[in-house]
């Protein structure tokens with residue numbers, strides 16, 4: 001595809017949002033280990049953003065980073081059976097997320113995906129809309145009494161409201177803990193496991209002490225107890241009233257799922273891992289996307305004015321069903337551009353099961369393939385003004401020219417994010433509702449720094465100044 005086919009008309013005003021400095025040359029082994037520990041985003045050198053394929057043979061063995069849309073399609077779709085999630089990813093995620101949907105493989109993954117898919121069809125996600133709107137109202141009512149000019153950590157606020165959305169949609173019976181405590185524990189947990197220890201990169205055995213790695217025992221205990229309470233309460237209800245209609249929420253589906261071949265249900269460990277997977281994958285990601293969207297809007301006031309005008313017009317009579325959301329095109333474009341510049345899931349990685357050929361390179365069994373939305377979505381050959389905030393590129397018309405495999409905030413292929421439709425709807429509803437009533441400016445003097453800690457989030461939060469509209 002030629003550049004002209006994928007480019008929007010230039011935006012009138014330019015703004016280059018915060019990003020780590022790119023080393024001119026690929027970082028050496030020590031720099032890489034250090035970078036993985038402090039901020040994996042800082043390990044990407046200039047050439048990654050310029051070449052379609054970068055091969056390395058370093059501390060992680062042979063790694064091929066691909067930013068070539070056809071090659072990505074090959075690995076994620078056409079020859080997907082030859083790839084599985086790689087060992088490092090599993091080492092980082094498994095302590096908490098166990099064999100939940102995000103980390104399971106093969107038949108186990110297939111059975112879980114089949115069992116949970118009914119909760120995420122477009123029709124079911126549409127039924128979550130009123131609850132998402134209620135959460136948006138809950139958030140704006142929370143801010144209404146705050147004085148003009150009040151400083152708020154928008155990042156924490158977004159974590160809290162997206163957790164509220166999960167509580168009122170896929171966990172309607174609640175999470176059995178104070179949602180603020182849950183949001184804090186999850187944020188702290190991701191912060192800690194997302195600091196990838198050199199020993200984990202090197203694949204050293206578990207018994208080798210990870211000096212410097214912050215302990216997550218407390219958070220894991222908190223999650224385990226909350227999950228156990230949730231499951232116990234639901235089982236008791238099912239036992240007490242066996243004939244009562246079974247709620248088709250996440251917990252209901254997890255508890256009643258049966259493998260069509262064996263008739264077996266999910267194990268207790270799988271159920272627990274999935275509860276945590278959906279809480280983790282389902283709120284920190286969307287929260288990060290919304291936080292970045294508010295930051296980006298604050299830096300392009302003329303675009304923000306345009307989005308505000310759209311919101312005032314479309315929401316003059318409130319949300320009136322899915323058509324209202326379809327009309328919020330500038331809000332959606334802003335959210336999509338935020339997910340381009342700051343993809344919450346910045347690295348997707350796979351391990352080759354057998355030999356393959358990718359973009360003309362021979363891949364041997366066991367080698368790692370990395371597709372980084374962070375790199376791909378800022379790649380010089382695929383995007384015009386790749387590092388600038390240009391939401392116009394996602395406006396109707398321009399959006400259709402974007403190749404499916406150059407924009408992967410939700411991944412692709414059979415393991416594409418199950419919550420994609422959910423997150424997009426939620427993102428548009430929350431963003432539009434916030435912008436209808438409030439305007440945020442970055443706190444003066446605050447230096448924004450994106451850091452990858454499972455999700456890409458602002459280091460130290462995102463302090464912003466609240467203004468009433």
Ligand code: HEM
Nearest residue numbers: 101102281282285286344345409410411415417418419423
């Ligand atoms: C902006 C928000 C979100 C982003 C950027 C995002 C991103 C992603 C990505 C990139 C993957 C694929 C990972 C891979 O291929 O290795 C994924 C998978 C997944 N996501 Fe999301 N996600 C978001 C929201 C959600 C929500 C709202 C939920 C649930 C309510 C969710 C649940 C999951 C699950 C369970 C998987 C594993 C799917 C599978 O392997 O079958 N995500 N997500």
